[in-house]
Amino acid sequence: MFKWLEKNLPKIVMAPAVGLIGWFVYGFVLWTLYISFTNSKILPKYELWGVGQYVKLWASRKWLISVDNLLVFTALFLIFCIVIGIILAIFLDQKIRAEGVLRTIYLYPMALSFIVTGTAWKWILNPTLGLQKMFIDWGFENFTFDWLVNREMAIYTIVIAGVWQSAGFVMALFLAGLRSVEDEIVKAAKIDGAGLFTVYWKILLPMMRPVFFTSFVILVHISIKSYDLIVALTQGGPGISTTMPALFMTQAAFHKSQVGLSAASAMMMFMAVAAVIIPYLYSELRRENAR
Amino acid sequence: MKKIIIALITLAFTSTSSIAGPKIEVLHWWTSGGEAAALKVLKDDFAANGGEWLDMPVTGGGGDAANVALKARIVAGDPPSASQIKGPTIQEYDQEGVVAPYNIDSIAQAEGWDNLLDPMIAAVHKCQNNSGPYCAAPVNIHRIDWIWANKVVFDENGLSMPTTWDELNAAADKLQAAGIIPFAHGGQAWQDATVFEAVAMGIGGNNYYKNCYVKLEESCLRSETTVKVFDQMRKLQGYTDPGSPGRDWNVATGMVIEGKAGFQIMGDWAKGEFTAAGKSPGWDYMCSPTPSNNGYLYNVDSFIFYKTSDPDKQAGQKLLAKLMMGKNFQKVFNLYKGSIPARLDVPMDEFDDCAKASNADIKTAGAKGGLVPSFAHGMAQGNTMKAALQDIITEHFNSDMSSVDAANALADSVLANM
Secondary structure (H helix, E strand, C coil): CHHHHHHHHHHHHHHHHHHHHHHHHHHHHHHHHHHHCECCCCCCCCCECCCHHHHHHHHCHHHHHHHHHHHHHHHHHHHHHHHHHHHHHHHHCCCCCCHHHHHHHHHHHHHCCHHHHHHHHHHHHCCCCCHHHHHHHCCCCCCCCCHHHCCCCHHHHHHHHHHHHHHHHHHHHHHHHHHCCCHHHHHHHHHCCCCHHHHHHHHHHHHCHHHHHHHHHHHHHHHHHCCHHHHHHCCCCCCCCCCCHHHHHHHHHHCCCCHHHHHHHHHHHHHHHHHHHHHHHHHHHHHHHHC | CHHHHHHHHHHHHHHHHCCCCCEEEEEECCCCHHHHHHHHHHHHHHHHCCCEEEEEECCCHHHHHHHHHHHHHHHCCCCCCEEECCCCHHHHHHHCCCCCCCCCHHHHHHHCHHHHCCHHHHHHCEHHHHCCCECEEECCEEECCEEEEEHHHHHHCCCCCCCCHHHHHHHHHHHHHCCCEEECCCECHHHHHHHHHHHHHHHHCHHHHHHHHHCCCHHHHCCHHHHHHHHHHHHHHHCCCCCCECCCHHHHHHHHHCCCEEEEECCCCHHHHHHHCCCCECCCEEEEECCCCCCEEEECCEEEECCCCCHHHHHHHHHHHHHHCCHHHHHHHHHHHCCECCCCCCCCCCCCHHHHHHHHHHHHHHHHCCEEECCCCCCCCCHHHHHHHHHHHHHHHCCCCCHHHHHHHHHHHHHHCC
16 A cells, blocks of 8 residues: 555646646647637637638738737747846956845846736836936937837837836846856966957857857747737727737627637747747757657 | 436426526627616616616727637527617628518507607617617617817816817927827827817818718719818827827826826717816816817717527516616616717716706707717718728828828728629
8 A cells, every 4th residue: 555655656746737738838829729610609608610710810900010020029028138237247247246246136027927017118108207308407308219109119118118117137147158158268378378258159158058049038938929018008999009918808708798719829839939939849858868 | 216306307407498588698898887787777777677687798908808708609500688789880790691680660650769869879779771670778878979088187288179280289298388288199090080080070061971980972082171171180180199099098097097197088988087086167177079070989888688588587688678778777887888868868967067968969960950870989980981990090190191092092002892
């Protein structure tokens, strides 16, 4: 009896968690997939209807705008977060004084929720309350910074707020990566006559490949799921110019009585995340198996 | 010993349900200031009649969060006894089969709701395509097409309340020249649509409004009149300030109260902000309908009553429906909320001048065919079509889209969602 228990205890302990995740994550993914093939309106319905919702989705202006926005946002968010994160990490890596304090300051935005970040930036960027007003009050009469209320530029304000929030996190990842490199390697390079720039550019950063991957995967899925930041900052406006897929999805499900369409858009987002995560998991698992 | 235990267990199980009597679970989002105070009147009434009230307030996002909670409860097969649902959405829920067998209809018949309500508003609350039994109870009538103006600002600039859209534009030009923001507006999709429907009813006329936004006729949406409506929207946009996009409606009302802006176009809930700031109508601010030919855009808040097999809850639904349509609640609630009673026979002595005007106008409008449902607030169209219209209106208002393109985009958007 005890032998059996001893042998199976790990499985028994894990079973509830596996069961719950299986049902609440994978079960509901399948449920959403099913609903996306029905003609559900205000509430879910279960008669199959075909791919009509997907046809409707890709004919919708608003969806196309939101996909465009997602591409712009993801590209800029990734680039700026990683570049700023690396620069901050390299600066902090110089064994400077008060590093702990600075590190906390850079990482602190991560402790806020996107709702707080969005609301704060909404006030900072509002032309009649924030930066623009401050500069005009200081006497720069012609200063304008109205990106938040400008249809063409509003998407970039979301990038600004998003980068402010997440760059510190990327910094922490890279700093940890840089610290894990053996001192000998850097010393050897320096003896061979490499300057500081060369050491980072040719030796340390190429060694950071796994950190790049991790940041990439984390940032991409944050950006595909980004919802709260947009709700707080622009609510998809001005007009519908900063709509993103996650916002489209909730609006369709809860404001517009289009549960089926919403499920279809959720599946599109799911596939986009899967397209990023699966190759990553695959490469990680292969490496572990090779060991 | 065993017997005692059994007795105790039976007691434990029965004691919770032993208080038989009307019981109700109400899902709502009336949690702030006046609304909460008004709802308390209803709760006290309910308790005084021997009922047990299970409150289920869900705050956030003007009902968004409540909507999510409601759908989750319905999908789980356990809807609340009553919730705040209005307009054509009542029919949408009915078609899903979660409302029948219409527990409150017997009360509606006994109390004679058909005689107490305007026929058009009564129809909204009847299930089975607006002609069957009653399944929802109205609590108020909001008027959408109001102009709220700062009296001091208007007096100083020698202006009176406009009676045509040209006069309104002229007044706005004058204010702009005097360095005052003419039009306080919050650039959110629903606020853009609120202004749009007032402009559409005013410039296009009542029949145009009905053909376009109630019947959704394509030829009407593409017509020259729609282009003119969009032209006026573009003009109004020129009277807003750069900080307008994304602003909440009450912040815009605050600009009028402080005299930073001249006027706002908003439903009568804006009055609550003036009252809260200690301002009185006729002295500090003025209210008048937006220019139209006896038009009246209505928005009615209602409660819908879901299917339940529990006899206590059925009794609770009947009691609540009766109290909600009662004279006392209709008066007290609307004094708090800024709207007017849905019942036509409530004395208006305690109401202010704006509400009295609203109550008089709805009767004239009803007689002259100007009583029309608001689409921006989900009275004329279901959620899907409301969003289809709103998306284009807000896109036009926040871009440099031409009026002709906007009219065509509006028709296309409607057709795509038919």
